[in-house]
Amino acid sequence: MKQTLQRVLRWTLRLVFHNFGWKLLALAIAVVLWALVASEPELSEFATVRLEYRGLPEDLEISSDPVSSVSLELRGPSGELRGVGDSIRPAVILDMSDVRPGERTFTIGEGNVKLARGVRMVRSIPSEVRFLFERRMVRSVPVVVRFTGQVQNGYTVAHQSVAPDRLAIAGPGSRVARIAAAVTDPVDVSSVVGTSEFRINAFVEDTFVRFQSSPQVVVTVTMKKKR
16 A cells, blocks of 8 residues: 555656646746736727628528628727737627518627627627518519610611520519519610620619529520611
């Protein structure tokens, strides 16, 4: 028993005194760093931070005007606050995994604010954000061609076509339902005297509605002389 205790004691002493100088140096550095942090003055400031969200169900869309940032009044050590907007990059992260169609208000508090250690939130401006959620709708709409330019004297449009003649759009249901057609950029026919093709883009008025594929279409115009 005595020999066992002696072996344990020798092992402990070797563990303590192995690289003893380096251990003392590391301890001294830790004490200095702690002293520097502890002596830092506590400051407050306002920071504009990005608003992020996660978990939005695949079949839902945000139909209200987007809120991309909020202002936070933060308090903490001056060294930590100086890093705000640089390496720390605080953010408000909203969990939308349980939302349903309709309006939903989110409170901005410590539970959904990401901050550096030692920094705390005093308040948020605004303190709440509200979103409107709708079911996603996908439908196809006809493509309407717009023409511009004065045709050559003695000529008229004999035939016109667009391919594809319908485009699929997606977005919040109520907004998609209001879109009657996708309208092309103007096609200038002032210099067309035979058959010409134009590759142009189509456009929908609602910024919440998007195309499911490329909005580019091919417009074919055939001009002929008037009799």
